[in-house]
Amino acid sequence: MPGLDDLYREIILDHYRTPRNRGELPPPAVRAEGHNPLCGDEIQVYLDVADGVVRDIKVAGSGCSISLSSASMMSQAIKGKSLDDVTALVNRFKTMMGLGDPDAISIDDDAASTAAQVKLGDLEALQGVVKFPVRIKCATLAWNTLLQAMSELPAA
Amino acid sequence: MPGLDDLYREIILDHYRTPRNRGELPPPAVRAEGHNPLCGDEIQVYLDVADGVVRDIKVAGSGCSISLSSASMMSQAIKGKSLDDVTALVNRFKTMMGLGDPDAISIDDDAASTAAQVKLGDLEALQGVVKFPVRIKCATLAWNTLLQAMSELPAA
Amino acid sequence: MTLDGALIRKDFPIFERLIDGAPIVYLDSANTAQKPRQVIDAMSTFMETSYAPINRSAYRLAAEATDAFEGARRKIARFINAPSVDEIVFTKNATESLNVVAQSWGRANLRAGDIVVLTHMEHHANIVPWHMLVAERGIVLRWVPLTADGQLDLTDLTTLLDGAKVFSFTAMSNVLGTLTPVKLLCDAAHAAGALAVVDGCQYVPHNVTDVQSWGADFLAFSSHKLCGPSGIGVLWGRTELLDAMPPFLGGGNMIADVRLDGFTTAPLPAKFEAGTPPIIEAIGMGAAIDYLSCLGMANVRRHEMDIASYALRTLNERYGDDITIHGPTNIELRGATLSFAFRDIHPHDLSQVLDQRNVCVRAGHHCAKPLMRLLGVNATARASFYIYNDESDVDALADALAGASDIFGF
Amino acid sequence: MTLDGALIRKDFPIFERLIDGAPIVYLDSANTAQKPRQVIDAMSTFMETSYAPINRSAYRLAAEATDAFEGARRKIARFINAPSVDEIVFTKNATESLNVVAQSWGRANLRAGDIVVLTHMEHHANIVPWHMLVAERGIVLRWVPLTADGQLDLTDLTTLLDGAKVFSFTAMSNVLGTLTPVKLLCDAAHAAGALAVVDGCQYVPHNVTDVQSWGADFLAFSSHKLCGPSGIGVLWGRTELLDAMPPFLGGGNMIADVRLDGFTTAPLPAKFEAGTPPIIEAIGMGAAIDYLSCLGMANVRRHEMDIASYALRTLNERYGDDITIHGPTNIELRGATLSFAFRDIHPHDLSQVLDQRNVCVRAGHHCAKPLMRLLGVNATARASFYIYNDESDVDALADALAGASDIFGF
Ligand SMILES: Cc1ncc(COP(=O)(O)O)c(C=O)c1O
């Protein structure tokens, strides 16, 4: 059985205690809301994109250590990145979470290899979550909310 | 395990092969229809009552040996009887079928003892049906249809 | 591979039971199938070692139970070749599955005068839910008639389907044994702009099922007829349809959020699975599907064709005009479910007499009263064969029929 | 009689299982209860020796199975003191039971503007079905508020019930553990001319239940919370009400007759039991009720009061202000279900950490989001105790909580 050390790595607890990019953004930043229906957690992602680049991102709401630290690390990782890079990162992260869902299979080879190259950085610390399948939904909550925010961006 | 001899007594097969009082009666005789939803059997009972006495009864419809012989014996047994005697006979017959349902409990002592005195005659042959619980519904189909017909009689 | 009924029977503890000193000749599998040790053990072991709530708790025992439960869903998706596991909705039985289609999809999409086409050989489960919409909504039912040998009469199918919104039909009749041309019917429904709803209750346990090659829109079936436990059924539906439908039952698990003033629904399949699901039953159904898959559904079908051929031949040769077997005589067009009339003996009496030799056949209307009326009977006797049956069971039936004549004195 | 949790655990095979070398401390029975060997064996034995269809066939095996199935129904009727066994309707779970009330009784009797009163501590199963009628029919919901210690605040009950058609409430909160004054609430509903619908999901497994002394109109509960299998629940309702209601699901078994142009319904309880019922599950539920009856429900209640007292005392003494236990402190007013907040640790993390010591508690909104919002939290941790728990389990919980502080560095 996996131990708690796999889950609660120091860097995760650090992001949990001191979340980065916490707060809200006024319009025209896009706002999306995510629920984890299993535990009641609610997260809001605010996304400010200009010229295809994430200028700013903020995260609000409440959740457990895994969902909030994942949100915090995500916000750090994507700030300043192009939307293409963000998409690649999301795919990379979801792959790490073992989410080989049918949709993912349809990614073409190019995109898949791009995804493999994207650097996860701090996010690697969340790898241990895979051993605790129930928590995967916590780790991916912010990411799904981010995807939703991106889908609501005005067409460029 | 009970044997088939308990069920298919000679007298039952006789009533099945040669049903008594088979047919229909024109109005003002009352008509009631009974279904056995389990096997699809359908029976019609026609009841002609005057001055509180069953002047005539006919049975139509189709069914298995148990339901049709029970109907035939019933028709013989109640023809010419007063409605009170018929009610007593129905109770007696249902008691023999082991139908100690909550409603039956509410019969007062007088009625119960009257019921006990009513002569079943040929109908005793159906006693073996109790050992085949699934067939009880067959044996009582005509009787329940009779009760329904009685409930539809015009008030005296 | 040829299946060996006698060998398969060894997996089913009930065939060790003796009644009056003899084993049971179970010929009522179209009603409900017996359970192999593998299914019984899977359920017991799960309750003994891994029982826990599904999907709602963070501890390991619950994660393990959830994996087992969702694993069963994946097995079912593969078994019917569903494009996505999220399209497998657990219900309590096929009846509920068909009611979900009629009540949830139907209420959202059908208005007065809308046409739903059924066939004359449907089970009540595929009739009454639509009758309820006739009463509630004023939809109109049309019925595909039957040929003399109990097949669908498709002569006027195009006319019947003209303007229809739904064509709901069984893939195999539970009375006549008739297999219907499912793919052709799905295509015809779609050509008319109607949905194709398949009642797979009698088909899925006995044949290779592929909803994608059929091109069906919905499929309903039950666990208990495929050697799994009672208390669980499946509704498969295409994602777009399920996504667009309103939920059916409200409660826990099917929601994304609940406030004092309203609620939002969870994604598929949770949206249609309100309340605590049939957890132990899903484990059992998964084990049944493993068991059947191991035999191979093509082999199951071949085994049943062999038995059905032998049964038709034996009964007809032995009893000639004294027996009338309903449904197609061409084995390619039927399963191993035989409804029959024997002399003038009422099916109920017949079943009772056969039971004295431990031959279990069902007597009744088989929840298909419209078909019974078409056949001009109140009831039939029905012998239905499955993997654990073989030619010896046919012989037992044929022998027992002889005994029936004696009692009723012909 | 005093119950001995350690002795009772011996009847439950799952407590022989070791995870990381230690047995499981199962504190999630409010979610779903574990199964005693008696239940597991009853189901296995039934499948091994007596499995057959119910009610539709004439052979002995089927008659035997029918007797067993209907015997379970009689046990349940006695267990809740129903006036008639025909008032016991088998459903798939309590959620379906409540949906039958809302959808079948509700659609037939509720119009736009009609008032349904709920409480602020209801489970989603007793909220969403009514929300669906709000959306479909325009009925109006009113909510009985709570006091600071998690009881129903009945100050304005008469006003809330004024003009109401239905008062639907839980007999025990699955979050707060609060027992509600069921008889008083039924009387108040009736005084206002409203029906009294009791959600007995959390109450029936833990207390003596008597629907007649309550004077209730409907009662819903599930088998899986009272040590029976999943896949089966019960709706009890008064005969006059059930008789007058339209059927809910259409299909086999619930009909008297079916024609091409319509159908008529069967008498109770068949009218509400469309399709093949949960046969094996009814046998299991009957065995669970035998098991509980043998312990004695008054003893079960006393046992749980003892554990709840000990838990409140132990946790409060040991953790003081670091722990907040929701719900009444008076043991007479609560069951052994404790929701709590521990320091600032998120319940999900708490549950995960407790699980390392095999302490299984649920973290989440417990399908009661409106109540969560009232408490001002997204989630709570919840420890719920049952017959197989004892003081040692409380100690295990208390010890494991200490470990949680370490990880989160307080
Ligand atoms: C109070 C209450 N009502 C209803 C339910 C729903 O029960 P089920 O999930 O068995 O349908 C539950 C359990 O989850 C409950 O605790």
Ligand SMILES: Cc1ncc(COP(=O)(O)O)c(C=O)c1O
């Ligand atoms: C063709 C057909 N459809 C539907 C059903 C209903 O299945 P269930 O009773 O499992 O809901 C049956 C079985 O009784 C059937 O044979």
